[in-house]
Amino acid sequence: MHEAISARNLSYHYEGADKNAVDSVNIEIARGEFVAILGRNGSGKSTLGKLFNGLYLASQGEVFVSGTQITDENSAYEARKHCGMVFQDPDNQMVATIVEEDVAFGCENLGVAPDEIKRRVQKALETVGMSEYALSAPHMLSGGQKQRAAIAGVLAMQPDIIVFDESTSMLDPSGRRDIFSLAQRLNERGVTIVWITHFMEEAALCQRLYVMDGGRVALQGTPREVFSDAEAVQKLGLDVPDMTALARQLKQNGIDVRSDIITIDEMEVELCRLA
Template identity: 55%
Template sequence: MEIIRVSDVYYEYENPDEPADMAVKGVSLTVQKGEWLSIIGHNGSGKSTLVKLLNGLFLPKSGAVLVDNIDTRDEQRIWDVRQKVGMIFQNPDNQMVATIVEEDVAFGLENLGVPPQEIQRRVYQALKAVGMTQYAASAPHMLSGGQKQRVAIAGVLAMKPDVILMDEPTAMLDPSGRREVMDTVQRLHEEEGMTVVLITHFMEEALRGDRVIVMEKGQTVMEGEPAQVFSQVERLKDIGLDVPPMTELAHRLRAHGIDVHGAPMNVEEMVEELCRLKQEN
């Protein structure tokens, strides 16, 4: 089932100071319920603009964005759109509003006028889903960056969204915080069937998803399963993107005439492929 449909969307900034290359120029895509879609592209490729179009923060100049069949330009229903598409931003510190974790998670629900008992139940469930129940009474500023992002995710989950939309949620975290947040997202996706749209610079994060879209100059230029996209090493490099290290290694070996099969994405797959090659040798 389709949860988001973007049809031939154009968006450009009216402010002349905004660089024109951040515009979105004729993007079409769909997100299926239960899917994890990763969007990659360098700064200024239009991917962050696209994100803001997906939950109605920006409205298309032409074309349309439908969230669960609601047009984001329908002013009457914009809050339905925002409830359906929960958003996580880059800087965890900018997303904390309360002085206690559970109050922070409850914030959105209180604004909706949800009854206190229901709030309590949802906050507990959301904190449990991100593994943060033991911090319910802690002060957010005492938490690590990874923990803060998990609290931010809990705040979104409490609103029971259909999609979690994340704009570089780990860019400001250290490697262990990054892993902690991505493991949490992966568990929500696999165990709870959460639909995930992830914007990231980190290719190893995009590898975890079901599908990857590459943005360049406001357009989608590549799309497919991670293995399909990341095996096109030359093309990704032309765009100025990284490839995962094992994919890069496979590419280099092939350039020297070694017949590496498939597209090894991680160390385990690379080990198996190299063992096969060694036996043949």
């Protein structure tokens, strides 16, 4: 059983740039994991995501997706069958004028038989809760709905891995929660999720984090491990989750709370313990 994604010494260089956008990165993501890749703008996190499904081909090093090494256009195509991607702008990833047709687009490209496509499209729309919008036009949908339709399009291709490339950054808070919990549900069904983001609250809920800086992996570990060293995180231009920051301030003011708190629930429990 091979890893879902594994990168060894992976580098990517944009033409004309003076340094690598992704610089000798080593990453192992196991099947069924929910991993976040964090980093500020220009840290190389999006580039890394695009290396995972062959949209970019590695300049150096190797990347394996579901056991296939991506080396050229053909292996990239194979990798894409296993590794779907949901992008940032929901408008710019919908091809068809009807939601249903758009969801079918990926399957059509793979050459799936018409009846099977219909079945998969229906199921994918059910999974993301968009069945009633099957015949709507994309521009009539809200941002969150468009993003759900885009996810359905990826799901219909039945990938093992889905990379979300800042898929919630253009949504309002309720849409953001919606998409994140959808990703969590998919993960429970066994889909490996790579969640690229700069929202700490989301990252805090993932199983494992990679924090990128200047194209390199600067920090890694569980959210608790990473955020417990708040200074290191802040040095990388990122905030720690609100509750972690609050816990730190309480501690500085002489209140003895744990320093590895990330969620509101944990803070509640901790404060009740003290009170």
